[in-house]
Amino acid sequence: xxxxxIASTSTLYNGSYLEYLxxxxxxxxxxxxxxxxxxxxxxxxxxHDDYTAKVQNAFSNIGIEVTGLHSFEDKHKAIAEAQAIFxxxxxxxLLVQQLYRFDLIGxxxxxxxxxTLYLGTSAGSNITGLTMETTNDMxxxxxxxxxxxxxxxxxxxxxxxxxxxxxxxxxxxRETRINEFHQFNSQPVIxxxxxxxxxxxxxxxxxxxxxxxxxxxxxxxxxxxxxLTDLSDLK
Amino acid sequence: xxxxxIASTSTLYNGSYLEYLxxxxxxxxxxxxxxxxxxxxxxxxxxHDDYTAKVQNAFSNIGIEVTGLHSFEDKHKAIAEAQAIFxxxxxxxLLVQQLYRFDLIGxxxxxxxxxTLYLGTSAGSNITGLTMETTNDMxxxxxxxxxxxxxxxxxxxxxxxxxxxxxxxxxxxRETRINEFHQFNSQPVIxxxxxxxxxxxxxxxxxxxxxxxxxxxxxxxxxxxxxLTDLSDLK
Numbered sequence: 388x389x390x391x392x393i394a395s396t397s398t399l400y401n402g403s404y405l406e407y408l409x410x411x412x413x414x415x416x417x418x419x420x421x422x423x424x425x426x427x428x429x430x431x432x433x434x435h436d437d438y439t440a441k442v443q444n445a446f447s448n449i450g451i452e453v454t455g456l457h458s459f460e461d462k463h464k465a466i467a468e469a470q471a472i473f474x475x476x477x478x479x480x481l482l483v484q485q486l487y488r489f490d491l492i493g494x495x496x497x498x499x500x501x502x503t504l505y506l507g508t509s510a511g512s513n514i515t516g517l518t519m520e521t522t523n524d525m526x527x528x529x530x531x532x533x534x535x536x537x538x539x540x541x542x543x544x545x546x547x548x549x550x551x552x553x554x555x556x557x558x559x560x561r562e563t564r565i566n567e568f569h570q571f572n573s574q575p576v577i578x579x580x581x582x583x584x585x586x587x588x589x590x591x592x593x594x595x596x597x598x599x600x601x602x603x604x605x606x607x608x609x610x611x612x613x614x615l616t617d618l619s620d621l622k
Numbered sequence: 623x624x625x626x627x628i629a630s631t632s633t634l635y636n637g638s639y640l641e642y643l644x645x646x647x648x649x650x651x652x653x654x655x656x657x658x659x660x661x662x663x664x665x666x667x668x669x670h671d672d673y674t675a676k677v678q679n680a681f682s683n684i685g686i687e688v689t690g691l692h693s694f695e696d697k698h699k700a701i702a703e704a705q706a707i708f709x710x711x712x713x714x715x716l717l718v719q720q721l722y723r724f725d726l727i728g729x730x731x732x733x734x735x736x737x738t739l740y741l742g743t744s745a746g747s748n749i750t751g752l753t754m755e756t757t758n759d760m761x762x763x764x765x766x767x768x769x770x771x772x773x774x775x776x777x778x779x780x781x782x783x784x785x786x787x788x789x790x791x792x793x794x795x796r797e798t799r800i801n802e803f804h805q806f807n808s809q810p811v812i813x814x815x816x817x818x819x820x821x822x823x824x825x826x827x828x829x830x831x832x833x834x835x836x837x838x839x840x841x842x843x844x845x846x847x848x849x850l851t852d853l854s855d856l857k
Contacts, residue, residue, distance in 0.1 A: 400790035432805040478802050520761050525799040527755055528806050533764045546793040555635035557816055558781040564760040567713050570667040571763050581792055
């Protein structure tokens with residue numbers, strides 16, 4: 388049975404890396420000794436080794452060992468044998484390009500559908516949707532496809548930002564961008580504010596954290612949903 | 623000889639469409655009676671006809687007739703015969719996808735290199751750089767390539783935004799995103815703030831408007847440049 392945590396962000400303002408999620412992760416990873424970390428999104432260009440060390444540092448607190456997928460010769464085997472997978476944030480275009488480069492989409496899908504635990508933050512959450520077409524990231528590299536893992540039957544917009552009423556900036560708001568997405572795509576989009584996450588258990592999807600989320604459906608007005616809303620029927 | 627205006631935005635806060643640029647455009651389009659408008663970026667999903675009417679409305683003030691490229695059966699002929707081309711803002715992924723769909727990149731390049739005037743705003747400016755890989759837009763559709771027109775030998779980041787020191791949002795700043803771009807790409811990027819534009823006359827490139835711009839080069843600290851800086855050597 389699929390089990391995922393799909394988090395908007397790894398880090399809250401004034402918090403340390405994964406700090407706000409740790410109580411939840413301690414439960415989620417209960418009994419797990421090792422996590423396979425996918426470092427390919429490389430936030431700010433950090434190296435795979437440094438990124439993995441940062442994640443190891445956070446998980447040391449709950450006694451979990453972290454290994455980076457980049458360090459395995461046979462990445463398919465590493466994924467198939469993993470008890471749990473964590474894909475960190477950074478640049479979604481880069482992450483998806485690397486997943487296709489090593490032909491890992493199918494392997495990750497198979498493992499998670501068979502019960503390997505999956506944690507995503509930011510870009511690592513984006514790829515759990517049907518496509519990466521609602522990322523906020525800059526297209527710094529050209530991936531061979533925008534199709535992603537499809538663990539949920541909709542798209543994710545992490546780091547969801549409400550329009551700033553005081554702003555004099557004329558670039559599109561996040562809501563305008565998602566409306567533009569819906570001119571060409573029919574799947575719903577969930578805007579997850581920083582501090583929210585989705586908990587997926589089999590076919591059940593629940594909004595967790597303290598904040599409302601915003602659900603966008605093609606041709607409809609967006610809706611605010613409260614924590615603990617069951618999103619299992621969203622598609 | 624190439625002649626372009628590459629503007630960060632069409633519209634300033636509290637201004638009307640193209641208003642702040644109109645004095646400049648009146649000079650730039652001196653003697654021109656007709657502009658061919660490329661409406662494919664469709665901001666907010668506006669129709670090609672409505673977008674063209676909006677542009678016509680702005681140019682009526684200076685007695686210029688606007689026709690939309692979408693209304694021509696033979697788009698290559700329309701481009702080859704145009705006195706001036708204006709590509710409006712919206713979604714860069716959509717714009718580039720459409721340009722490739724109708725195989726227009728070569729036609730526009732040829733016309734502009736032979737002296738057809740070119741005005742771009744926002745997405746229409748983005749595509750004058752080497753690639754669209756420093757756009758701020760959401761990847762709502764999948765273009766067959768990120769390569770663009772290359773009228774300048776660097777990349778454009780329109781609507782450039784300085785980090786907000788009061789922000790508690792944890793998404794990447796624009797500068798972080800451009801630094802990530804430079805992990806994988808060597809060309810410089812110019813961040814054009816809203817109200818700035820580049821004036822290109824042959825091989826001469828000048829920063830215009832009242833604001834500084836920010837120049838990013840791979841592996842170097844970013845530089846602020848003042849209005850009227852000559853950027854002809856930037857590559």
